[in-house]
Amino acid sequence: VKRRAQVVGLGLVGSSIAGALRTRGWYLTGSDLEAARAGRAAELGVVDAVGTDTMAEIAFVATPASAVVPAVLDLIAGSELAELIVTDVAGVKGPIVSELSHPRFVAGHPMAGSEQEGPDGADPELFVGATWVLTPTDETDPSAFTALQSVIASLGADVVALSPDRHDELVAVISHVPHLTSATLMSLAGESPVDHAALMRLAAGGFRDMTRIAAGSPAIWPDICRDNAGAIVPVLDRLIVQLTEVRRIVADGDRSALSSLLERARSARQNLPPRGVRPVAVAELRVVVPDRPGVLAEVTTLAGELGVNIYDLEIAHSAEGPRGVLVLVVDAALAEAVVTPLRARGFRVSWRTAS
Amino acid sequence: VKRRAQVVGLGLVGSSIAGALRTRGWYLTGSDLEAARAGRAAELGVVDAVGTDTMAEIAFVATPASAVVPAVLDLIAGSELAELIVTDVAGVKGPIVSELSHPRFVAGHPMAGSEQEGPDGADPELFVGATWVLTPTDETDPSAFTALQSVIASLGADVVALSPDRHDELVAVISHVPHLTSATLMSLAGESPVDHAALMRLAAGGFRDMTRIAAGSPAIWPDICRDNAGAIVPVLDRLIVQLTEVRRIVADGDRSALSSLLERARSARQNLPPRGVRPVAVAELRVVVPDRPGVLAEVTTLAGELGVNIYDLEIAHSAEGPRGVLVLVVDAALAEAVVTPLRARGFRVSWRTAS
Secondary structure, rough: OOOEEEHHHHHHHHHHHHHHHHOOOOOOEEOOOOHHHHHHHHOOOOOEOOOOOOOOOOEEEEEOHHHHHHHHHHHHHHHHOOOOEEEOOOOOHHHHHOOOOOEOOOOEEEOOOOOOHHHOOOOOOOOOOHHHHHHHHOOOOHHHHHHHHHHHHOOOOOOEEOHHHHHHHHHHHHHHHHHHHHHHHHHHHHHHOHHHHHHHHHOOOHHHHHHHHHHOOHHHHHHHHOOHHHHHHHHHHHHHHHHHHHHHHHHHOOHHHHHHHHHHHHHHHHHHOOOOOOOEEEEEEEEEEOOOHHHHHHHHHHHHHHOOEEEEEEEEOOOOOEEEEEEEEEEHHHHHHHHHHHHHHHOOEEEEEEE | OEEEEEEEEHHHHHHHHHHHHHHHEEEEEEEEEOHHHHHHHOOOOOEEEEEEOOOOOOEEOOHHHHHHHHHHHHHHHHHHOOOOOOEOOOOHHHHHHHHOOOOOOOEEEEEEOOOOOOHHHHOOOOOOOOEEEEEEEOOHHHHHHHHHHHHHHHHEEEEEEEOOHHHHHHHHHHHHHHHHHHHHHHHHOOOOOOOOHHHHOOOOOHHHHHHHHHHOOHHHHHHHHHHHHHHHHHHHHHHHHHHHHHHHHHOOHHHHHHHHHHHHHHHHHOOEEEOOOOOOOOEEEEEEOOEEEEHHHHHHHHHOOOOEEEEEEEEEOOOOOEEEEEEEEEEEEHHHHHHHHHHHOEEEEEEEEEO
């Protein structure tokens, strides 16, 4: 019997999730407000059926951000399974998580995309090697989190746990402001009608790279900017301050300040972790956790803030009473970096490298 | 007998030019202030010999910008050939061209690069499909220009002629300011020590694309910023003004202004001419040119400002007296766009599509 999943919203990400699960043996039901898009997804074999599967064990809400909360509530209300797990893929997590708290809803954000759109752009391998953020909270049911982690890992993605607010601050720096800057640079280059053709002819690799994300669909950005304005505005302020300093450096011919900026940037760029490269060795951490809410979120988001992916996650129940053991599989090279602060917070942790 | 070329400066671009010519049957002599680098180029077969070939018919100066003028003068003084053609590859053309005017020196700028360095990074196919700007002036010997155009075209590059100042304004928009912005974004992301690891872990494709150029060697940038400060500073000013407006848009939740910015950027990005795609049809333009200085620069840079590449160029001497005929091969779809302004400037032009 195939495992059953539901995808609500068959844009690029929803269709890619559907396709990825279906490729891996799941039975997929998909829905979209646009009937034609759902029909196209079925035609392409991205989903098995169009509609709502009340027997699905997991549901991915891949609608625009403003539609996530009602969609999640509908799914939970309509499901025949008490164990239904629901997640979403919206780019900003704070507003959703603060509006909707439910033990079986674990908000998420796959850090992958493409310039393609809809079911026709679906790529079942889109998430291979990608980082997929999950934002567990004190309310999160640990078994829902571990089950979701395992499904996401099966798509090839690396799960990182972060608190919703921390996620939103980080994506402002790493995604939202770069996107707005890319669009601004492109629009700057595009606004000179006289030299336009010559300008575009000169656009070499660097400019093409920097403006590639500006080619994507703008549809999601008004919601992202509304939902994450609180994090985006301060980052834009810092960017403007720094560019003003760069302007001064160039105007003054301040060679040493320029070299130091460029060296700093180069070294940060070269230290970007390689995408999707699995560690040569992993370690299994066993954390004894008291049976109280929020422990799962505390342990996993602590790892996330340290930049540590969770490659596998399991909850073993302890024979010693009302406690469990959280088993996390992480990069062996980073294990101590996680163990030390966990112990500092009073957790009993043992670990060993695993093969 | 092999044609002979000289390359001065065996960094990435110089080595790639040497390798590209050598692959295409030339005999290459190379030199570099760092003897070890020149030796490495010989060892790798990027050049045939280390030193200076006084019998070379063409010399490429690929030194740092500040060393270009003396290197060009040395080459011209030391050559045994009156017909020696010299060009350079510096990223800013105005200061060099205003300092050094010589009929056989045609300044240039190949719009190609990579994050590699030196002879080990040499790629003989680096220029295939790339735009290579040449900046002829009133002094330029037309036969030097046409010969250089033909050698560059043989490396697979598309020649665009621009005046030195126009080149510098355009690269400020398309290259220098994007580079400085990329470094600023990278440094912004790199400066948060606490969340650094988590931040870097989230860096998905868009951020990697936008910061790729920041990974390149910073060595050339202090010279570029000094030499082109006059064009870079106003573009930085416009960028800062526009980002300040973006900040307002986000802070105010001005959805329509945001959508319009992103749509404008998307449409400009989608209209970038595809890199290195040759036109389906070319046209041969025959321009009757009076025998006076500067005509070649006038005609070719007019095409360049219209974003028109010169795929081939020849000077046919007319039997009718002190005039010549400049034969330009350009994209047939753009031929009229060039012919009309040429005629408006009083040139006699005929053209036909060629197969």
